[in-house]
Amino acid sequence: MAPGRPGRGGAGHVSETTPGLRARVVADRGLFVLDVELAVAPGEVVAVLGPNGAGKSTLLAALAGLLPLRAGHVTLDGDVLDDPVADRFVEPRHRRVGLVFQDYLLFRHLSVRDNIAFGPRARRAASRRAAHAAADAWLDRLGLPGFGPRRPATLSGGQAQRVALARALATDPRLLLLDEPLAALDATTRADLRADLRATLPATGAAVVVVTHDPTDAATLADRLVILEHGCVTAEGTATDLAKDPPTPYVAKLLGADPSPTT
Numbered sequence: 001m002a003p004g005r006p007g008r009g010g011a012g013h014v015s016e017t018t019p020g021l022r023a024r025v026v027a028d029r030g031l032f033v034l035d036v037e038l039a040v041a042p043g044e045v046v047a048v049l050g051p052n053g054a055g056k057s058t059l060l061a062a063l064a065g066l067l068p069l070r071a072g073h074v075t076l077d078g079d080v081l082d083d084p085v086a087d088r089f090v091e092p093r094h095r096r097v098g099l100v101f102q103d104y105l106l107f108r109h110l111s112v113r114d115n116i117a118f119g120p121r122a123r124r125a126a127s128r129r130a131a132h133a134a135a136d137a138w139l140d141r142l143g144l145p146g147f148g149p150r151r152p153a154t155l156s157g158g159q160a161q162r163v164a165l166a167r168a169l170a171t172d173p174r175l176l177l178l179d180e181p182l183a184a185l186d187a188t189t190r191a192d193l194r195a196d197l198r199a200t201l202p203a204t205g206a207a208v209v210v211v212t213h214d215p216t217d218a219a220t221l222a223d224r225l226v227i228l229e230h231g232c233v234t235a236e237g238t239a240t241d242l243a244k245d246p247p248t249p250y251v252a253k254l255l256g257a258d259p260s261p262t263t
């Protein structure tokens, strides 16, 4: 079902039929300019890595609609979400985009179950009973059976991050954006959740973009790595391929390989 589109543009405009995310993001943050092309298929997980200030969070903000494009386009399953030339802009809440940050951002006054049911209820996509049943199913799937009545304040960091993921996935997103989702967790919790994400994410059918500084997270979670430096993509490929022939010193250092003699 196509969401309504307030502001620029009308609902349900289709520019192309290619499923998944297709984007050329040109966006400004003060003097910083991001210019990136990105395509992610449904069920594909792409990790975006880069040094501090490379533009990773800016890219996620633009894809989520928190930062309008200066040029380029964002299309999701053929729906144009942002295209300044065509004067189209879909507000973040109508994008079917799930966002998960390092610091969970759960609603403290709601139970875990109500946190997860919030999105489908707000979109009127499910009855209260169905939204609660779906929330409990997500809790089971993410290793937290019986946690529905708990309050966020009673959860550990790893449990809270699983709830944040369940909350994003319960909205049935077509695009899932994860910003350092494992960074705040201890090593054991991190490894457990990483394995669960590897098993869960492709099955959702969403195009997934995960920002991380950690090459292990990237290599384990993602089908493909995209390296961002100074607002541009400098490399793209599997961790194995990039490690074999690193195109920049940053990639060589990141993946523990010798830089290519040509760089």
Ligand SMILES: Nc1ncnc2c1ncn2[C@@H]1O[C@H](COP(=O)(O)OP(=O)(O)OP(=O)(O)O)[C@@H](O)[C@H]1O
Pocket: 029, 030, 031, 032, 050, 051, 052, 053, 054, 055, 056, 057, 058, 059
């Ligand atoms: N609100 C803002 N106003 C002005 N400049 C900003 C703003 N937010 C970010 N920037 C600048 O935009 C550039 C990209 O920042 P961004 O946060 O996207 O990088 P990042 O790759 O996510 O970095 P990190 O790994 O440190 O989180 C940086 O030069 C930063 O200083």
